[in-house]
Amino acid sequence: MLTTIARILPRRRFSFLLPLTGLLTSLALPSLAQTADQAAATRGFAECKQRLQAQAIAAGVSPETATDVMARVEHLDRVIELDRRQPEFTTTFADYLNRRVNEDRISTGRKMLRAHQDLLQRVTDETGVPAPYLMAFWGLETNFGSYFGKMSVPSSLTTLACDPRRSSFFTTQLIAALRIIDEGAIPADQMEGSWAGAMGHVQFMPTVFLKHAVDADGDGRRDLWNSLPDALMSAGRFLQSMGWDGDYRWGREVLLPDNFDYSLADGRRLPLQQWRELGITDAFGKPLAQEPIKAKLVVPAGHRGPAFLAYHNFNVIMGWNRSEFYAIAVGHLADRIAGAGGLQNPPPEDAPTLSRDNIINLQEALQARGFDSGTPDGILGPATRSAIRQFQASAGLVADGYPGDVVLDRLNIAGNQ
Structure with missing residues (x-):
């Protein structure tokens, strides 16, 4: 349309059209790049699904179950979002x-x-x-x-298994989930749970299910979704095993x-x-x-x-x-x-709520004053609590190792109420 207008109208009056055309072209480029990235991601996920399917079959899952379930698995962006999300405040x-x-x-x-x-x-x-x-x-x-959670367990676990962050762990969980489907415990389209793959009344991960779930109602299936006897007896067996x-x-x-x-x-x-x-x-x-x-x-x-x-x-x-x-x-x-x-x-x-950044600042402040809290990582672990106790003792405070308001004030750390 811009080319047609340029032919009809005098160039000197509408010279702005050339910059505008360039602008529109530049705006289109990121969209093309995004499309290419999405296509590559789709191909990568499809290839990962094939690898996981082959691994499952090699691990003893029937080819029929592995093929059928993996063909219907979808990549769930929401699962990656939840896996990446770190709580802003403890x-x-x-x-x-x-x-x-x-x-x-x-x-x-x-x-x-x-x-x-x-x-x-x-x-x-x-x-x-x-x-x-x-x-x-x-x-x-x-x-x-x-x-129980509304996520498809096979899709959630496949999404996480194809992500490099914890691929090995979730590959093991996915294969376990396929084995659960293979044994007839629940159809694949009814296997729903949390975003990380925890399932049923007592939220067992698939590997825990395989090891500790039992058929307590005698119907021939270990069903933690629809059988409360199976779920509660399985919970008892798991606790007993520990x-x-x-x-x-x-x-x-x-x-x-x-x-x-x-x-x-x-x-x-x-x-x-x-x-x-x-x-x-x-x-x-x-x-x-x-x-x-x-x-x-x-x-x-x-x-x-x-x-x-x-x-x-x-x-x-x-x-x-x-x-x-x-x-x-x-x-x-x-x-x-x-x-x-x-x-x-x-x-x-009224205790202060601390973000990971707050805790890192706390750890750095303790280190600066000679109290070893370990590597600043935003985690309130034993080393940090020990350092807080030492600081509290030196300041004449109750040395409970807890970062309350007084400790934060003395170290000039801002907390959140």
Whole structure:
């Protein structure tokens, strides 16, 4: 159209058309480049699918299943987006716990405890895991089966397996998922779960499914989506395999004496009697029972928040999810479902929320003052907590290793409320 106009109209009046034509051409170039990139990405994904299909068949998946499922797999951009996303702010313990252990979830857990009493008793008899813990895992993982995730597991896992960041791990998970489909546990088009491939009532990854899922209802299939007996018995078997101790609970809230040495909250496990001798009591101020068990001290929100003595089963829970916040939430929710009250010392809700950049600044500030926090990485790990304790001690503060407002102010680190 621009060429036609240029022929009809005098050049001197419409000389702007030539620059405009060049501008339009330059604007079109990125679009062409993007199209070429997209075409290359599509070819690369198709080639990756072929490689994964061949690997699955070599690993024992039937050619029919591997071919059929992989032909329908799609690249999910949303999965890569979620995998790349790092939380801008770390969650405070108060926010984490209050979102997960709330009155609605406690009430629903108690109703489910009564509704599935016979099934839960059977799982407890066979695995040693008490019913309230099974309800707590179920409640935290899928809100008692109300939400499993809507992502196609084969497509999610293929997308992640074809991405270089964690290709090996997700290739293993994909092949496991294909084996699950191959055994007839669930049709491929019904295998939905989280963006990372966790599935069913209790959100098992495919490799965990293959190793620990069981057919508890006797229908010939291990179905963690549609069979609650299969799901809860599988959860019990998984916890049992990690060494669940049916004689003891997960841990308990405790009270610490004044001037307590918080360096003891470094993961070491001491006999309960030794904690008792150090002045620790139960949450109501009564002496700890004299039982032959070891525990570690966990102080997730510093000296202003609750303290817990965590037993062996706490570590078992962390075998399910490597977060101490998660393990405390499971244990506390189980206690509440069983009828216990809330924490005697709830976590402070005004604690600062720190971004990864905030934590890096904190680590650098500690290093500058001679307190070794390790390589600044934005992770509040043991080395950083140790450095905070040393700084707190030098400044005459409670040396709990927690980056509260006073620590941040002294180091000129801006936090977020």
